[in-house]
Amino acid sequence: MTKIKVLNVSLTTLFMLFVFQAHSAYSKESHAPERTEYFAPYAGKAIKVDGIADESIWQSAKWQNLDQRWLGPEFSKEDFQGRYKVVWSKSKLYILTEIVDDILIDTHRDPLTQYWDDDTLEIFLDEDFSGGDHQYNHNAFAYHMSLDNQAIDIGTNKLAQSYSHHVESRWLQQGNKLFWELGIEIYQDNYQDVLQGKDDNNKAIELFAGKVMGLMVAYCDNDGSELRENFIGSESAAGKSPDRGWKDAGMFGKLILSK
Template sequence: MRLTIIAFSIVILLFNCSQKPTKKRFKAHYTHLAPVVDGDAKDSIWHAIPYWNTEQYTWINNVNSEPPAADFSWKYKLAWDENKFYVLAEIRDDVISDVHPDPKNLYYQDDCFEVLFDEDNSGGDHEVSYQAFVYHISILHDVLDIDTEGNRVLLNDHVEIRMDTLNGTSIWEAAFDIYDEGYISTDKSNPVKLHKGKVMGWGMAYCDNDGEENRDHFIGSHFIPGKDKNVTWRSADAFAEVKLVE
């Protein structure tokens, strides 16, 4: 009897160890009419989606205090069609800062909007591969990631982006091409076609800098377990998910 209990316990332990942690899953809603990327929320799809995503988690805190709502808060909606993935984000940030003029140098220390994609939701390391993309979007609309040689590269042609700011609130509107792991930067790689029911690795983040040399906070869309939460730039295992729905 004792051996049976021990054997059963081992089976349960092995089963639990083999299970992947449940990831936060977002929804992106289908649009028949592509939104105009002009930095406002007037398009029909943004009005049709009845809710905003508002959760935020502090992944890095360099000032030993959580950002008050007046310093940083956000809400956002997600949409898609066969050709593009769309994001509308309304971000409250009382100080917008870009103190590093070279878009490839210390871009993550400036105010920076990040959107993460793992096209086949397979996870894994992507530090020097296109297994996943982490688009770092500056307030000047430069779009940066790391290539297969470990170089920082501009991928402005992957994203149509517009940011408009009024009284400390910025409207970010973006249309992303989605590429799979076979993307070749020196070739004319084609984006994948999207379809209902597709689940991708996904996430969103924001680097908040209030005018200093280094960012104050790094804020993300979902909870990341463990002490080291600055991991999405190198591992898609830390992404959440998004499902494409009607």
């Protein structure tokens, strides 16, 4: 009896130790727990970025919701709904976003001014799924897509820059929905911002099956206020500053390029 009891205790202790170690190993990892895992199918044929999802490969990709309220009050289904799909080719990552937004607004006509306070689709991309800080570096890109299809992010000079040449972007309205199609070239963390008059020596990488990247999608919804009313994303954000993914790539989900 005593022996069995001793055995029970040690098994329990071992299990607890295992759970504790597994937990502490996880907390040391580069990403917040419970990230989305998204498997993007391979698009053998080219995708026409035109806001029309009539390429058959889109049927094979699953929808992922934008339903995490990071900033602002509760909102209705008429106010905002969003979801996205991802497919890939060797040269680009393609994202299709379906959005319901009752009022479309682009108050700040200068794309580099307060761009997050207009209706903005945000695509966060971490080429190597490293996680970590990406505020003033290119460990990850946070493309703020404006309604006029420009892609803006903060550069290494700590100022807003246009990266519109990285992202092909078109959207169309269909009924009460907006379909936004994007074709994005992928750059690594050694990307050099191109100063005016200098050559652009950056090369987009080629994608391959099995590659793992960090991805998060979000929408800034403004319907007429001075500042954006809501910031809604694809990833959960427990704790303080739920919008902290704008500088912390550890909040991004995991994107797997499948065959």
